[in-house]
Amino acid sequence: KPELFIYDLDGILTDTAEFHYLAWHKLAEELGISFDRQFNEQLKGINRMDSLDRILALDPSKGQLSTDRKLELASQKNDYYLTLIEEITPAHILPGMVDFLDANKKTNAKIALGSASKNAPAILEKLGLTSYFDYIVDAAKVKKGKPDPETFTAAADALGIDYSNCIGIEDASAGVEAVNRAGMFSVGVGDSAHLSHADYLVEDTLKLKFEDVLSQFHK
């Protein structure tokens, strides 16, 4: 039986990807760099500074920016993002996820959040989901972001649970890779084109059923 479920935030509990996209898009536009939704797929699950590096790499003619300038740009993007997420309410929880969390809560398995977002605690509050969680990984303390396994192993370590008894639920390719590299069971939510490396894959959160995940765990 699994002892810990580690949930990703963006793409699993709520869809903040669109807000991240709009905020990065505005920043990139000001820099004269254009990118589209297709490229945005590569930013999913990737932390703020790594996302900025990927966007800047789209236009090598801009040259190398100083660390200070990059921090300034990242903070500018975050200001745009914070304005956009002000309107988040419990109505923004992805379909089926309250049922899933309720089912998880009825078992002895613990519940953790493994998000790359430094804004994750504030978003959980706005969604009204904070009380479900036994542990929230502090994205600011994670040295290596997804696809490195650290985000997931940090949650298991904090709760003293063997990695092989953990399940990680992810919508991003980098996230599923991180769960797999942690030696945990990976549940992917999304397209098989991006997530074929997941141990168990469903199309969307509505198709994600707690009983199904339990029966697939290390089958």
Ligand code: B16
């Ligand atoms: P912040 P997740 C990730 O959340 C997003 O998918 C990614 O697009 C974002 O850049 C990252 O959080 C960092 O977010 O700028 O708010 O610290 O999918 O790991 O829950």
Ligand code: MG
């Ligand atoms: Mg995600």
